[in-house]
Amino acid sequence: MNQTLRDRLVRDYPFMSSADLSECGEGWFQMLNELCETIQAYLVGRNIKDFQITQVDQTLGTLNVDFVPRNRKISKIIEPVSKRSASICETCGAEGSLSTRVNEFLSMRVLCPMHRSLYGYEEHKEVPPRREAKPQGFVSLYANAHIPTEEDFRRALEEAHDPREVDAILEEASRVAEARSRARVENHRQNN
Ligand SMILES: [Zn+2]
Numbered sequence: 314m315n316q317t318l319r320d321r322l323v324r325d326y327p328f329m330s331s332a333d334l335s336e337c338g339e340g341w342f343q344m345l346n347e348l349c350e351t352i353q354a355y356l357v358g359r360n361i362k363d364f365q366i367t368q369v370d371q372t373l374g375t376l377n378v379d380f381v382p383r384n385r386k387i388s389k390i391i392e393p394v395s396k397r398s399a400s401i402c403e404t405c406g407a408e409g410s411l412s413t414r415v416n417e418f419l420s421m422r423v424l425c426p427m428h429r430s431l432y433g434y435e436e437h438k439e440v441p442p443r444r445e446a447k448p449q450g451f452v453s454l455y456a457n458a459h460i461p462t463e464e465d466f467r468r469a470l471e472e473a474h475d476p477r478e479v480d481a482i483l484e485e486a487s488r489v490a491e492a493r494s495r496a497r498v499e500n501h502r503q504n505n
Pocket residue numbers: 402403404405406407424425426427428
């Protein structure tokens with residue numbers, strides 16, 4: 314986020330004075346400003362003085378806010394805003410959706426159609442649901458995709474610094490493992 318916008322947040326919300334915003338796009342400024350306003354009202358109401366936001370960035374595409382000390386109420390305040398960030402372009406604030414770079418694992422960003430094409434991203438598609446989909450062999454299902462290996466997941470977990478990120482990686486890992494075993498069964502069936 315650029316210096317002017319960062320200065321505005323620091324001016325209006327003392328708990329932002331040491332926040333690292335270098336990994337947060339300008340498109341989320343309005344949303345972040347509203348979030349800070351809500352947090353400020355809560356802090357004033359409870360006369361809490363030691364609260365600090367340390368970092369604002371994105372985790373698997375959506376807004377992530379780190380702060381000290383732990384505070385469950387503030388986590389609850391942040392949660393719906395993080396959800397909302399999944400539909401706001403991080404770069405310009407227009408309507409957007411989760412996007413990913415082709416064949417690049419964990420490259421998720423929330424982008425509008427224009428920024429998607431500008432940065433070489435495409436709209437993120439969930440792996441189609443299992444049962445109703447006609448079974449396909451593993452090879453044809455993933456013919457054009459880089460399928461993350463266990464090694465990829467292990468490395469991603471090592472680098473993860475947030476419980477939500479860890480959860481998402483584990484979820485994705487189990488999805489891939491499930492797809493692999495389905496494909497094995499299907500290939501076996503076709504070959505016998
Ligand atoms: Zn945009």
